Amino acid sequence: MFSNIHSMSPTAAEIASQTLVEEGSCRFPSFSASDAVTLGLSIRKRFRGTSRHAKGKGLVISIQSIAGHPLFCCTVGDLGHLSGIGDISLDSWSAVEGMINVVKRTGHSSYYVEKGTASMAAMGKTAKQMGLQGEFRVNGGAFPIWLENAPCCPIAVVACYSGSSQDDHRLVATTVRDYLNKLLRNSSSPGEPTEPTPSMTVPPAASDQVCAIF
Numbered sequence: 473m474f475s476n477i478h479s480m481s482p483t484a485a486e487i488a489s490q491t492l493v494e495e496g497s498c499r500f501p502s503f504s505a506s507d508a509v510t511l512g513l514s515i516r517k518r519f520r521g522t523s524r525h526a527k528g529k530g531l532v533i534s535i536q537s538i539a540g541h542p543l544f545c546c547t548v549g550d551l552g553h554l555s556g557i558g559d560i561s562l563d564s565w566s567a568v569e570g571m572i573n574v575v576k577r578t579g580h581s582s583y584y585v586e587k588g589t590a591s592m593a594a595m596g597k598t599a600k601q602m603g604l605q606g607e608f609r610v611n612g613g614a615f616p617i618w619l620e621n622a623p624c625c626p627i628a629v630v631a632c633y634s635g636s637s638q639d640d641h642r643l644v645a646t647t648v649r650d651y652l653n654k655l656l657r658n659s660s661s662p663g664e665p666t667e668p669t670p671s672m673t674v675p676p677a678a679s680d681q682v683c684a685i686f
Contacts, residue, residue, distance in 0.1 A: 488587035491641075495581055498648050499620040501655065503627055505543050508535045512544035515632055515647045519548055524639065530559025531634040534568045538576060538626055560634075568633045570609025575616050575629045582631070583612030583641035613640030615648055 482490070500507070512535050519531050530549020536542055549559025571582040578585050589610055613633050616626035630648065632640050 484587040488584050491581060491584040491587065494645055495584065495616065498652060499618045500652065501620055503617050503619065508543035508628065511535065511630060511647065511651055512546055514651060515643060516546055516548055518647055519632070519643060524634065528559060529634055531632055532560055532564045532568055533632045534572065535628060535630045536572060537628050543628065564633050567609050567611065568614070568631050570607060571611055571614035571633065572629045572631050573608050574610055575614045575626065577608065579616060579625060581612070581616060581641065581645070582610060582614040583637065586610045586612055586637060612637035613644060615641070615644045
């Protein structure tokens with residue numbers, strides 16, 4: 473019975489293929505600094521509603537242009553408490569940067585590269601042979617922002633890190649997909665009032681830190 477359950481689980485290659493299809497379906501008509509802020513706040517809000525956050529897990533979020541210009545960054549949680557236990561760590565930001573570097577290097581989400589690398593490893597090819605060592609972090613959570621009319625390279629990268637590769641990828645990819653669906657609904661109903669963009673004048677929770685460039 474257990475062997476049958478195991479055989480039903482998707483392989484790394486199958487997950488990579490599914491993720492590639494997911495990337496291809498998420499293309500923006502345009503992407504501005506305002507979009508980055510709204511998208512970043514949406515990721516923050518979605519994570520704060522999860523059971524992982526309720527259990528004390530933290531998150532860091534970063535959105536950068538492909539040239540490396542910061543558009544949005546945010547922490548959900550603290551580096552540490554008097555007990556010595558923290559929601560996030562000093563390594564969290566370096567992990568995010570490493571994942572963003574993977575997207576810049578490959579043009580694909582870090583989760584796709586992670587699963588693709590696992591598939592290649594099964595055939596005897598190492599991460600070093602694929603040039604993904606050093607400043608690269610092959611974990612899920614970084615996702616490319618593509619424009620519909622610019623297929624040469626992504627325009628930006630949105631990434632988050634909480635320590636769970638699958639959960640982080642799902643958080644970012646789902647939020648990107650929902651944001652695009654919202655843009656599509658708004659553009660197809662020009663006569664209807666659109667939802668207001670979340671205001672940065674409302675201060676975040678005391679445990680959160682936000683920085684953004686408008």
